[in-house]
Amino acid sequence: MAENRKDARQRQRAPLDAPRRADADLRLPAATPQASYPLEMLVPQVLQQTPAVGQRATRIDARLHGLGQTRYIEDLAFPGMLYARIKRAGIASALIRRIDTRAAEVMPGVMAVLTGREIPVNSFGPSFQDQPVLADAQVFHAGDGVAAVAAVTEQIATEALDRIEVEYEPLPAVFDPLEALKEDAHRVHGGDSNVYASRIIKKGDPDAGFAAADHVLEGRFSTQMVEHVAIEPHAGIATWDPAGRVTIWSSLGRITLGRADIARTLKLPINRIRIVGTIVGGNFGGKNEITQEPVLALLSKKTGRPVKGVYTREEEFAATTTRHPFVMEYRTGVKKNGRILARQVRLVLDGGAYCSWSETTLGKAAILAAGPYRIDNLQVEACVVYTNKTMTGAMRGFGAPQVCFACESHMDDIAAALGIDPLEIRLRNAFEEGSISPTGQVLQTVVIKDTLCRAAQRFGWKEVRT
């Protein structure tokens, strides 16, 4: 191909006085000469350009994605690999009286069954280790795993789950975060209260601010529980080698901390665990802590074979973390010109059955709750409570979408009450370079007003509406 191009170029450059056939100039060429195309790319591909920062560089994995050649866990297989499934409780709050796995164990094709009692340290969690890998004594929400099976096919593993008998003694349950706050509410994890973390942010003198305000407005908002819905479900493959080292291919989004959590549950030195993070088909916060990895590792140890586990879509919803539902109360004192003098915020987070990333969510929500505004007098009180629902954890925004919905709705209500344009009231109150945040931090590279003006300009906010 390159040779042809060279020939074509040389042909074109042949001296004019070279002998040629008389009609050669008159005839149309049979095909467009290749030399009419640019022979070389004068501009290098974006990926080859310098400087590299600021380039609209194609993703380095784009070609593999485009060709369907990216290997997710589902695309990986090893000789003799088994398939694991986990039995889910299906009851939200109960004591486990007995787990009988005998009928499952004798099924042809079932290679191993695992219960929570066989897990060296049956608890994990990024803040509090309040979550069992497989529930062994008590079920805290309906998606809790109670036993696991490894079998030669996924179908046999799924069938075997039905043969596992679990005897429960139902316990009272609480599902609403405000109910869970009450004195007489069922204590999900025992203790004095279902509140397992709280945050307070205080700045200035809110009472004085409200007293000086021309108007005081209030609002109450709530948000729902949602799932991350990554296309790739939680997945992993574990293989235990004869030297006592385990390798886990996993869809985890944070392998370093994941490895430490797995080492803790398996009671293994960290250097005996290798985690290979495969390309993840969507995380959004949902793959920020371990799930079935210890189960896969122990099933692999029991059977001496690689064991793969891929959550079903139902498990993705019922047995992995979700976004915290919030109940939010806002109270704001403003001047007639729209300047905010004081704000009070109360947040109650539905923390679900386990802590997971609730502490982080609570902290970020409390810090961000008052919005990107200059408010001298502020009080934020926030707490997160246990309920017998699916656990809530990290999800894109850590509480910020919830408080942003409440705060910005409340801001529009204030604007409407005062007869001020929603853009204008934000510009009047927004942070500036060097503003003090609710936690007393001096803010730098603050471009909130630029984003307001740029979005408004792009949208045509100030254009006359028809």
Place this chain on the structure above:
Amino acid sequence: MKRRGRGIACMWYPIGFTVAANPSAATVKVNEDGTATLLTGTVETGQGSLTVLGQIAAEALGIATEDVHVVSADTDTTPMDTGAIASRTTYVTGNAVRLAAENACAILFEVAAPMLGVRADQLEARDRKIQVKGFPQRHLPIGHVAHHAQVVKGQPPIGSASWNPPTVAMDPETGQGKPFNTYVYATQIAEVDVDDETGEVEVVRIAAAHDCGTAINPMLVEGQIQGGIAMGIGFALQEEILFDAAGRQLNPNLTNYIVPTSLDMPEIEVDIVENYDPTGPFGAKGVGEPTSVPTAAAIANAIYDAVGVRVTALPATAEKVLAAIKEKRARQQNKPQSLPL
């Protein structure tokens, strides 16, 4: 009848963990021909972070994105990383990568200095060359220097570094402290059509202006913004996990739990509000999570603008919006004399 409305929402969002240490480490190895290998413990979760980290390493070494091969996410071979969480990869891991590449580059400068007859601190790496600052005609190809460093001088140009954003713990009583090292800001404005007979909300258009410091790769920033808005629309209008009285999920499937698809997507107009954060790698902050934060608020405000009802509980399903419209009409009929505020 379809009524059109518009709503604005702005937000701020921190980069990295709340107070807690969340370090990243990285290793950059410059090969004998001037290409490089980057080792990072972070995980590619679809956002394109490996491309961005490769661009940061390339920038620090003065080479192109393609010249850097990124090896990631293997606890046996890659250095520790707190992971793909808290919108921290570009900022925290990016800083570690930048420092690691600078450390590798320092070895190249040390080797090139006598070759070019200047001090090492008078050199810079640019356009695949090691050149004298202010005298770019005095240069050596980076591959030449890298080869010389490894094969002749016996100093393989390898650099490792780690970085952790500095924070100050929050006071438990008042919450005062410095929980994060930097924040990003954004505004989204939504235009919606609300059918006042069915309550159905359609998002027509969203203008999104996002700050991410320096956009290391504007195309990937735009991708994040569009993806974040898609999630925000689901949160605003459709998605909700429902439970029965016994606490079991009623809709744990994609038939009854509806996520937005391409047909639900509005037209999205993106503005990247560039600025330079001196604490980030080449001025970059981050963009992952914030893209999803203001969408629902902007849509809720647009619904209010369109039909005058305030949705206080998400999601703003057609049923909920219609019920609110009917309630508002009933209120108005009961009090015909009332004047608007």
